[in-house]
Amino acid sequence: MLISEFFIMVNQPTLLSSQLFYENRVVEVTLNRVMLGLWKEIETRRKRSASFNCISKDADHHFLLVSEIVGARETEEEDQTNKDGGRKHNVLLYPYAFTVSYTERTKHHCWRCKDIIFHCLDKAQRQQWVQTINNQLSLLSIRPKRLLVYINPYSGKQRGKWIYEQRVAPLFSRASISTDVIVTESANHARDHLKTEVDLKQCDGVVCVGGDGMFSEVVHGLVSRTQSDSRVDQNQPNQDLVPCALRIGIIPAGSTDCICYSTTGTNDPVTSALHIIMGDSQPMDVCSVHHNNTFLRYSVSLLGYGFYGDVLTDSERKRWMGPSRYDFSGLKTFLTHQYYEGTVAFLPAKDNLGNPRDKIKCRTRCHICEQGANNGQLLSGDHVYKMAEENSDEETSGDGVWRVIRGKFLAINAACMSCACPRSPRGLSPYAHLADGTTDLILVRKASRLDFLRHLIRHTNKDDQFDMSFVEVHRVRRFRFAPKHSNVISEVDLSETSGKKICNQVCTAHPNNDTGHSNWNCDGEILPHADIQVSVHCQLIRLFARGVERGTTFDTYTWSVIEGSNLSWQA
Ligand SMILES: CCCCCCCCCCCCC/C=C/[C@@H](O)[C@H](COP(=O)(O)O)NC(C)=O
Ligand SMILES: Nc1ncnc2c1ncn2[C@@H]1O[C@H](COP(=O)(O)OP(=O)(O)O)[C@@H](O)[C@H]1O
Ligand SMILES: [Ca+2]
Structure with a gap:
């Protein structure tokens, strides 16, 4: 992040500002359109432990980009862990807690959802914070609010359902995303459902839990549906196809997971869920495969x-x-x-x-x-x-x-x-x-x-x-x-x-004879013909991803730390 960008960020009009209790100290917390934080320590009870990710342990100013917040929620008293005496003392003074969940980068392009707990003086103050943060998030129009989820229970090691329920659904609920979940009952269930039955206007995106084959089903459903809604004939190899409006998310649970890995840099379900929540968008090419001027399949990998x-x-x-x-x-x-x-x-x-x-x-x-x-x-x-x-x-x-x-x-x-x-x-x-x-x-x-x-x-x-x-x-x-x-x-x-x-040329080159031939592997599906015509359709679909990021360390999207006005960090 450039210094100029930083100043634009901190100089946004303040939406909310209070003294709140955080960990073992009282801090000034400020929210504007772009960031939450710039916390200035007011009172220190104990030397602060490095309990959240920051560059310098001595830093007393921090911020979190609003675009990286997953959601805010009121926290029940019993959820609060208060092990030390000093902290207990302050929790009595500031008894009403709320939690802000945010995205943090870890190694190898993996993202994790972390929590920070703030304590308020009264219930009204807590409600105001939670509401204001969530209102700001709902203004981020790129974020999906309603998702259609297809789970292939037989993908990979047959853990798709478990992965979704245990690792992904809780994050969607923190981000206030509502979902319609369909566990597929047979091959092509998801494809045919998308092709004919779903009201696509009722959702902001489609998520598939499974491998490359499951993703391919969703692509076929969405692309075919989009073409038939626009009366475009898929059988013409040179036809310009109509791009799909809905984005697709992949929760990896398959055998190869090449599309997820190539678009996020990892095959981690939590990372994928966070890309979906943030409303990332990555356009992607799709190849159409024809035989003898008849449409066979699409391929993305x-x-x-x-x-x-x-x-x-x-x-x-x-x-x-x-x-x-x-x-x-x-x-x-x-x-x-x-x-x-x-x-x-x-x-x-x-x-x-x-x-x-x-x-x-x-x-x-x-x-x-x-x-x-x-x-x-x-x-x-x-x-x-x-x-x-x-x-x-x-x-x-x-x-x-x-x-x-x-x-x-x-x-x-x-x-x-x-x-x-x-x-x-x-x-x-x-x-x-x-x-x-x-x-x-x-x-x-x-x-x-x-x-x-x-x-x-x-x-x-x-x-x-x-x-x-x-x-x-x-x-x-x-x-x-x-x-x-x-x-x-x-x-x-x-x-x-x-x-x-x-x-x-191709025809004259090959008089017919009976030597053997192989099959085409089309994103994990076997094609019925060896003679094929392939055309690439630029950016026909979009994924909830952002491509592989250049570094895994600090950049404009993550927690940043400022030591007073001395901006010692830049990414
Ligand atoms: C002697 C060592 C040889 C190692 C060669 C390793 C090369 C691996 C390159 C794999 C490229 C995979 C491209 C993706 C294909 C998927 O669409 C497809 C289907 O994946 P799915 O079963 O749906 O997860 N998987 C395979 C292996 O064909
Ligand atoms: N409920 C189901 N029963 C059987 N096959 C299914 C079901 N749902 C999807 N499939 C098919 O399973 C195949 C493999 O799915 P995929 O999710 O790619 O797993 P894997 O990565 O292990 O191959 C795909 O061709 C998909 O069409
Ligand atoms: Ca390409």
């Missing part, structure tokens, strides 16, 4: 053919093993060492969106993602690319021209975001962006088992998994794939303007 498709196909039969099914099937698939022949055609992204190896990480308020959204507006969809494509006879080369690559691949992965998760903390494509309108297309060609193992291991450490002769990676807006024996892609509608030429 990984579209994987070959290795990840085979891992998923094998692991689906082992759901009873829980999350470790992926380790088992991963090892088995690795040993099988199967490669697949096919043709990939793709439309590269604009140069101003960087490239998958530029070491620019997607972080909170990412400027590459901003750039991506602007590109979309300026170019209005694919028009410029269509022009480039029509005017060129080149099969490859040039920004905005389709490129075609044929070969034998161990894996073809498209990562629309980093796909960071506990198994791979940097992710499948560490520099992919959440909301730039592109996906990173990773082509892993046929290689020895040892080389492929080296590539896989690099997903788990700091080494560059793309720095290998058999791996190439491209940032793309659209792509197509046809397996060598494809007989379906020749049926693609050749009247489609964009991709027309490419389609011809």
